[in-house]
Amino acid sequence: MNNKLLVVGTMAYDAISTPFGKVDKILGGAATYIGLCASRFSLDCGIVSVVGEDFENAHLELLKNQGIDLSGVEIVHGGATFFWSGEYLNNLNTRTTLETQLNVLENFNPKIPEHMKSPDIVMLGNLSPDVQLQALEQLKTKPKLVVLDTMNFWMEHFRPALDQVIAKVDVISINDEEARQLTGEYSLVKAADQIHQMGPKHVIIKKGEHGALLFHKNEIFCAPALPLEEVFDPTGAGDSFAGGFTGYLTQTGDISFNNMKLAVIYGSAMASFTVEKFGTENLVNYTPAIMAARLKAFKELTTFEIEIE
Amino acid sequence: MNNKLLVVGTMAYDAISTPFGKVDKILGGAATYIGLCASRFSLDCGIVSVVGEDFENAHLELLKNQGIDLSGVEIVHGGATFFWSGEYLNNLNTRTTLETQLNVLENFNPKIPEHMKSPDIVMLGNLSPDVQLQALEQLKTKPKLVVLDTMNFWMEHFRPALDQVIAKVDVISINDEEARQLTGEYSLVKAADQIHQMGPKHVIIKKGEHGALLFHKNEIFCAPALPLEEVFDPTGAGDSFAGGFTGYLTQTGDISFNNMKLAVIYGSAMASFTVEKFGTENLVNYTPAIMAARLKAFKELTTFEIEIE
Numbered sequence: 279m280n281n282k283l284l285v286v287g288t289m290a291y292d293a294i295s296t297p298f299g300k301v302d303k304i305l306g307g308a309a310t311y312i313g314l315c316a317s318r319f320s321l322d323c324g325i326v327s328v329v330g331e332d333f334e335n336a337h338l339e340l341l342k343n344q345g346i347d348l349s350g351v352e353i354v355h356g357g358a359t360f361f362w363s364g365e366y367l368n369n370l371n372t373r374t375t376l377e378t379q380l381n382v383l384e385n386f387n388p389k390i391p392e393h394m395k396s397p398d399i400v401m402l403g404n405l406s407p408d409v410q411l412q413a414l415e416q417l418k419t420k421p422k423l424v425v426l427d428t429m430n431f432w433m434e435h436f437r438p439a440l441d442q443v444i445a446k447v448d449v450i451s452i453n454d455e456e457a458r459q460l461t462g463e464y465s466l467v468k469a470a471d472q473i474h475q476m477g478p479k480h481v482i483i484k485k486g487e488h489g490a491l492l493f494h495k496n497e498i499f500c501a502p503a504l505p506l507e508e509v510f511d512p513t514g515a516g517d518s519f520a521g522g523f524t525g526y527l528t529q530t531g532d533i534s535f536n537n538m539k540l541a542v543i544y545g546s547a548m549a550s551f552t553v554e555k556f557g558t559e560n561l562v563n564y565t566p567a568i569m570a571a572r573l574k575a576f577k578e579l580t581t582f583e584i585e586i587e
Numbered sequence: 588m589n590n591k592l593l594v595v596g597t598m599a600y601d602a603i604s605t606p607f608g609k610v611d612k613i614l615g616g617a618a619t620y621i622g623l624c625a626s627r628f629s630l631d632c633g634i635v636s637v638v639g640e641d642f643e644n645a646h647l648e649l650l651k652n653q654g655i656d657l658s659g660v661e662i663v664h665g666g667a668t669f670f671w672s673g674e675y676l677n678n679l680n681t682r683t684t685l686e687t688q689l690n691v692l693e694n695f696n697p698k699i700p701e702h703m704k705s706p707d708i709v710m711l712g713n714l715s716p717d718v719q720l721q722a723l724e725q726l727k728t729k730p731k732l733v734v735l736d737t738m739n740f741w742m743e744h745f746r747p748a749l750d751q752v753i754a755k756v757d758v759i760s761i762n763d764e765e766a767r768q769l770t771g772e773y774s775l776v777k778a779a780d781q782i783h784q785m786g787p788k789h790v791i792i793k794k795g796e797h798g799a800l801l802f803h804k805n806e807i808f809c810a811p812a813l814p815l816e817e818v819f820d821p822t823g824a825g826d827s828f829a830g831g832f833t834g835y836l837t838q839t840g841d842i843s844f845n846n847m848k849l850a851v852i853y854g855s856a857m858a859s860f861t862v863e864k865f866g867t868e869n870l871v872n873y874t875p876a877i878m879a880a881r882l883k884a885f886k887e888l889t890t891f892e893i894e895i896e
Binding site for chain 2: 507574
């Protein structure tokens with residue numbers, strides 16, 4: 279029997295402009311990326327989210343065809359799907375949000391279907407901490423692992439609720455600037471220490487093209503990012519990381535530090551794949567052979583044999 | 588018999604201001620850091636440089652006591668030693684040069700002593716490309732490996748001479764911004780490709796707290812930086828890297844890609860040690876046990892066991 283992964287997060291339409299091109303309305307949202315990546319592993323994956331009447335059937339089918347359970351996705355009749363428009367400047371280093379239409383997300387009360395209330399692993403995609411709390415409260419059993427993704431916006435405007443969520447999760451996944459903002463510590467070692475004290479036993483700090491750090495007690499694992507010739511569109515990189523990370527952990531059911539290191543590598547591999555094309559475009563082309571090649575590249579990139587006297 | 592390392596570079600006095608403190612006049616210079624680090628390996632190390640009459644005997648003794656051959660260090664009577672004053676701001680991310688007094692460096696014509704003219708490995712520390720060229724022209728035999736360190740200043744104002752040096756070396760060691768400046772390519776993979784075409788078969792791109800990349804043909808090795816609780820003074824990090832890198836390669840005499848990966852780890856370990864105190868202060872405390880502990884930390888930081896199907 280497969281282990282169960284519950285994903286709570288947004289489903290969206292995005293308009294994206296990068297130095298390489300522009301799209302007006304493509305499939306997006308944290309839960310979408312997480313689901314598309316996680317469902318490549320052997321597991322039962324369900325999404326809890328909300329969309330509007332405009333959400334295309336073809337996009338629902340795309341997710342269903344990957345075996346994702348969408349019975350927790352509410353379709354609001356007469357409502358419009360969450361819409362985000364952003365622009366990447368300066369070699370993709372700066373992201374500017376041009377427009378955010380919350381639409382159906384504004385009054386979203388997540389409803390977890392009965393058969394999804396005892397997942398092995400929960401992935402809380404970047405979303406309002408209030409919604410994340412509401413989702414956690416509906417669980418009937420304590421999951422093996424709860425993973426949280428969040429961002430600076432919630433740190434700035436919803437800190438008390440965010441602190442409540444952080445206290446309840448086992449793993450937090452944020453980027454380096456967010457770790458510094460959350461703690462006021464510049465040193466990532468000190469920032470991770472402080473976040474440990476807020477609750478999470480595991481802290482993942484994502485550094486984009488510089489890879490990711492996983493902190494647990496006094497152990498640190500450093501995963502590089504695959505050096506890519508070109509990043510086409512960074513949208514969804516963090517969500518794809520989360521999808522690969524939780525997908526691999528759910529499949530294996532092993533949350534030891536050693537296995538979590540591998541999950542970080544799987545997550546990084548997924549992210550490296552996503553950013554090579556616009557939005558979720560590349561994820562449709564995923565094959566196990568592509569993953570195997572990337573895992574091999576990670577291994578080659580980092581392996582050295584040293585004799586320590 | 589030991590292999591020979593020839594170091595060409597500056598010896599200096601530095602005034603440094605960081606958020607953690609301030610020093611008015613401490614020992615500095617690329618060749619100083621390189622020599623202090625490289626001489627921790629089993630090798631014969633000689634420095635070619637220039638100092639003024641003000642250069643303290645105690646500092647010459649410090650270097651000599653580590654077995655460094657200073658017969659190529661010219662002491663200009665009536666001259667003053669190269670002086671650099673800088674300030675680190677914004678969590679050490681920004682370095683501002685407050686003052687540069689070239690002094691004896693201005694008319695420096697390097698003179699390599701006869702017994703140093705057939706080194707196994709040459710390390711050209713960051714210095715005027717004209718001086719670097721002059722040094723290379725005095726060699727009697729082709730070294731096994733020539734390694735170049737340089738910086739943005741020479742790229743901006745001495746590009747033709749710099750291009751000549753780059754064409755003559757086997758390894759170049761620069762930071763990510765400099766790689767981008769040198770090539771006009773933002774992607775470090777593309778930048779390394781282009782630098783390969785300029786001459787160097789090996790390209791090292793240093794990324795500070797994010798580690799370093801080593802490029803050779805189609806192979807890439809990614810070394811992390813040790814996550815430190817606090818960086819005290821980044822001065823000399825790149826030079827210490829160069830010292831550890833060339834010191835290890837000279838000791839082993841093995842310039843294969845696999846061994847060069849280890850050299851990058853040794854270089855990174857040296858750099859992590861230097862930045863924990865002001866200037867060269869920590870290097871005096873170096874012990875083989877410290878190095879062994881850091882190598883172990885690098886190994887733990889990067890090791891993962893993955894089965895690829």
